[in-house]
Amino acid sequence: MARKRVHSKEVKEAVLQKLAMRGVLLDEIAEIVFEMQRPYHVYLTMKMCLDSVLRVLEKRELQHAILVGIELDVLAEKGLISEPLQSILEQDEGLFGCDETLAIGSVLGYGSIAVTTFGHLDKHKIGVIKRLDTKTGSGVHTFLDDMVAAIAASASARIAHKQRDNEEHDEEVENERMDKERSEVNGGAWNI
Numbered sequence: 001m002a003r004k005r006v007h008s009k010e011v012k013e014a015v016l017q018k019l020a021m022r023g024v025l026l027d028e029i030a031e032i033v034f035e036m037q038r039p040y041h042v043y044l045t046m047k048m049c050l051d052s053v054l055r056v057l058e059k060r061e062l063q064h065a066i067l068v069g070i071e072l073d074v075l076a077e078k079g080l081i082s083e084p085l086q087s088i089l090e091q092d093e094g095l096f097g098c099d100e101t102l103a104i105g106s107v108l109g110y111g112s113i114a115v116t117t118f119g120h121l122d123k124h125k126i127g128v129i130k131r132l133d134t135k136t137g138s139g140v141h142t143f144l145d146d147m148v149a150a151i152a153a154s155a156s157a158r159i160a161h162k163q164r165d166n167e168e169h170d171e172e173v174e175n176e177r178m179d180k181e182r183s184e185v186n187g188g189a190w191n192i
């Protein structure tokens with residue numbers, strides 16, 4: 001039986017709910033974005049970073065990866081996965097790799113800056129990523145830390161590209177203004 005298609009707004013809502021449910025604040029992700037992009041943009045604000053986080057969460061590749069990742073974490077936390085995967089996920093086995101693979105796949109739409117930023121975050125585990133990666137109690141965050149890194153990396157890359165677009169736009173406006181000025185001067189000279 002064909003089921004109705006799920007609208008991406010519905011999926012985005014679910015993603016926001018799941019992230020909140022798993023104790024991740026969007027502000028915490030925005031803080032990582034700020035740290036990643038601040039050296040390149042003097043005028044960067046936390047609001048711009050938070051906006052970018054919200055925008056990348058509209059992308060299906062990210063939404064789907066986040067839902068899959070969190071679902072597996074939750075199932076593992078409840079002990080509902082068959083062995084040996086249950087133990088691998090519970091232990092956050094270092095050589096597992098599917099968490100990073102899922103996360104990297106989800107950032108590809110934002111290009112090489114997103115991929116290299118993800119690599120950096122995966123290695124250095126900044127802010128909330130560090131908190132999630134630190135094993136405490138019975139919580140399983142095997143996928144979540146990588147998903148948060150994927151969101152932060154995508155939002156960072158989006159800012160980098162957007163900044164360049166803005167600069168190019170400003171340059172074009174300035175060139176047009178100078179062209180206009182020049183033609184007015186020439187026109188004026190011709191009229192004398």
Ligand code: MG
Pocket residue numbers: 099100141142143144145146
């Ligand atoms: Mg992981």
